[in-house]
Amino acid sequence: MKTSKLVLIEKYSFITTSVIAREAIKLGIDVVVIVPDTITDSQVAGMPFHIVRISDWSGIGLEQTIQKIEQDSHIIGIGSILGFFTGEGLLGAQVAELCQSRGLPHIPAEALFLANNKYLMRQTLAQNGIYTVRHTRVYDEESLLQAAQHVGFPLILKPVVGLGSSFISVCHNIDDMRRVFEHYMQNIADGYYAHFFCDHEFKGQYFDPQHEMLAEALIDGDEISVECLCTENEVWPLIVHDKLDVTQETYCSYENLLVTPPVQLNEQEQQQVMSYAQDILQALGLRNCFCHVEMRLDSQKRPSVIEVNPRIGGMRVKDSLKSLLALDYGQVFIDQLLGKEIKRPVPPQIDGIYGMAAIYPRNSGVLREVRGIEAAGKIPGMISITDHFKPGRKVGGNYEEVFVVDAWFHADTLDGILDIDKQMKSLVEVDIEY
Numbered sequence: 001m002k003t004s005k006l007v008l009i010e011k012y013s014f015i016t017t018s019v020i021a022r023e024a025i026k027l028g029i030d031v032v033v034i035v036p037d038t039i040t041d042s043q044v045a046g047m048p049f050h051i052v053r054i055s056d057w058s059g060i061g062l063e064q065t066i067q068k069i070e071q072d073s074h075i076i077g078i079g080s081i082l083g084f085f086t087g088e089g090l091l092g093a094q095v096a097e098l099c100q101s102r103g104l105p106h107i108p109a110e111a112l113f114l115a116n117n118k119y120l121m122r123q124t125l126a127q128n129g130i131y132t133v134r135h136t137r138v139y140d141e142e143s144l145l146q147a148a149q150h151v152g153f154p155l156i157l158k159p160v161v162g163l164g165s166s167f168i169s170v171c172h173n174i175d176d177m178r179r180v181f182e183h184y185m186q187n188i189a190d191g192y193y194a195h196f197f198c199d200h201e202f203k204g205q206y207f208d209p210q211h212e213m214l215a216e217a218l219i220d221g222d223e224i225s226v227e228c229l230c231t232e233n234e235v236w237p238l239i240v241h242d243k244l245d246v247t248q249e250t251y252c253s254y255e256n257l258l259v260t261p262p263v264q265l266n267e268q269e270q271q272q273v274m275s276y277a278q279d280i281l282q283a284l285g286l287r288n289c290f291c292h293v294e295m296r297l298d299s300q301k302r303p304s305v306i307e308v309n310p311r312i313g314g315m316r317v318k319d320s321l322k323s324l325l326a327l328d329y330g331q332v333f334i335d336q337l338l339g340k341e342i343k344r345p346v347p348p349q350i351d352g353i354y355g356m357a358a359i360y361p362r363n364s365g366v367l368r369e370v371r372g373i374e375a376a377g378k379i380p381g382m383i384s385i386t387d388h389f390k391p392g393r394k395v396g397g398n399y400e401e402v403f404v405v406d407a408w409f410h411a412d413t414l415d416g417i418l419d420i421d422k423q424m425k426s427l428v429e430v431d432i433e434y
Contacts, residue, residue, distance in 0.1 A: 077337035361397035404433025
């Protein structure tokens with residue numbers, strides 16, 4: 001008799017995937033994790049789930065791997081935590097196709113392409129009558145000049161795909177655009193997240209993210225993010241995070257401090273941005289997943305999208321959902337893979353303010369040491385603070401956000417949050433050998 005198994009597939013984040021796998025096992029579910037063949041025996045030693053190592057990450061290769069598992073197993077769900085682009089395709093979309101052919105719950109593959117590609121996202125919204133700023137692709141001198149005329153200044157140049165706010169620059173004139181584009185062409189291959197910037201095709205449109213950029217109008221106003229949960233039939237906005245401290249540097253934007261409930265938006269504005277997030281996700285066709293929607297409420301008090309991530313937000317978003325909504329991300333993620341009914345969380349009654357903060361290196365190098373974590377953990381109001389890299393590991397920072405340290409904390413007032421953030425950043429030191 002075949003045993004029931006949940007299959008998790010992830011090429012680049014074994015640690016994150018193993019956390020979900022362990023949670024599924026606690027629920028009595030047998031789990032298979034498909035990983036790269038570069039994962040060593042020492043990395044998987046003692047893991048309570050089955051490991052399948054592969055080298056072929058193409059759609060055909062993944063299908064063959066699943067068929068081998070099916071020889072002695074009944075697969076009850078297939079999922080990918082991140083599902084980023086690889087050299088063989090968009091992993092999330094490949095997983096969606098594996099699920100669709102087996103009648104399993106999944107995120108629509110087309111929706112994943114539309115969300116992961118920032119140009120396609122904006123094109124789709126414009127076609128559906130949802131507000132988005134002027135934008136166009138840049139891949140040479142001629143398209144650069146056309147972008148300057150079409151979009152106007154000031155504008156943003158950034159990768160068409162990516163993460164960690166990599167290679168995001170503000171341009172005030174054509175000379176800025178030339179400098180930024182040339183810098184990108186010369187340095188993208190050395191970016192910390194460059195392995196995600198893979199060429200791909202969607203409905204006859206070819207994209208080469210390491211040799212093109214997206215130009216879009218600069219959006220003024222307060223920056224926020226809306227965490228949402230998409231079910232099979234609905235989109236539920238869950239929490240609005242207010243980005244109180246965002247630093248735009250030459251080639252990267254850094255999100256230093258976020259709070260919830262928002263302090264820069266009134267109740268009507270919060271409802272406005274949540275409704276806008278719903279419209280965006282419905283237009284993209286996203287279902288059966290968490291989504292992280294970044295936007296600004298511009299000077300005209302009009303929500304304007306920055307990007308959409310068809311996955312849970314980073315930093316301490318999982319803690320935020322747990323603290324404010326008693327929502328366990330891992331549990332809901334697993335339930336969605338299995339097609340179980342998800343109950344809509346009850347809006348929270350919040351006392352005080354919660355904050356999340358991160359410390360990023362501003363240069364790439366090898367981590368020597370992180371000092372002050374224990375002392376920062378004793379700050380009144382600090383709930384949790386974590387360093388995410390072991391000494392000796394290479395970390396990025398030249399052109400991207402890399403979470404070396406992040407924290408989750410609570411205070412009665414905004415001043416209290418700002419004080420905890422200041423204390424933490426005065427105590428914690430990240431020592432990197434450049």
